[in-house]
Amino acid sequence: VRPVESGGGSVQAGTSLTLSCEDSARTYDKPGMGWFRQAPGKETEFVASISRSGGSTLYADSVKGRFIISKDGAEGTVFLQMNNLKSADTATYHCAAFLGAGISRTRVDFGSWGPGTQVTVSS
Numbered sequence: 001v002r003p004v005e006s007g008g009g010s011v012q013a014g015t016s017l018t019l020s021c022e023d024s025a026r027t028y029d030k031p032g033m034g035w036f037r038q039a040p041g042k043e044t045e046f047v048a049s050i051s052r053s054g055g056s057t058l059y060a061d062s063v064k065g066r067f068i069i070s071k072d073g074a075e076g077t078v079f080l081q082m083n084n085l086k087s088a089d090t091a092t093y094h095c096a097a098f099l100g101a102g103i104s105r106t107r108v109d110f111g112s113w114g115p116g117t118q119v120t121v122s123s
Contacts, residue, residue, distance in 0.1 A: 008117030021095030030076035032098035037091035
C-alpha cells in the first residue's frame with residue numbers, strides 16, 4: 001500500500017496551495033517523508049523532506065523560503081504548504097517514505113511512492 005497525495009489543483013502565480021500525504025498502511029512508527037516533483041519532460045526532483053520526529057527538515061534551493069513541510073504528530077499526515085507559487089512549480093507532486101532512520105534529499109533513499117497530485121500554476 002502506497003501513501004496517497006491530495007490537494008493539488010490549478011492556481012494563479014503568487015497564490016498558495018497545501019498538499020497532503022497520508023500513509024494509512026502504517027499504524028505506528030511512521031517514517032520520515034519526502035516530497036518530489038516531476039514536470040513534463042523533466043527528471044524527478046527533490047522538493048522537501050521531514051524526519052520521522054518532524055524535528056528536521058530539508059528543502060530544495062528552488063523552494064526554500066516559499067514552501068513549508070510539516071507533519072501531524074497524531075496521524076502522521078505530512079503537509080507541503082506552497083506559498084508564492086510560480087509557473088516553474090507546475091509539476092506532479094509525489095510523496096514517498098524514507099527508508100532510513102534520518103533524513104535525506106536523495107531519491108533512492110525513498111520507497112513507497114504515492115501516485116502523485118497535479119499542481120498547475122498559471123502566470
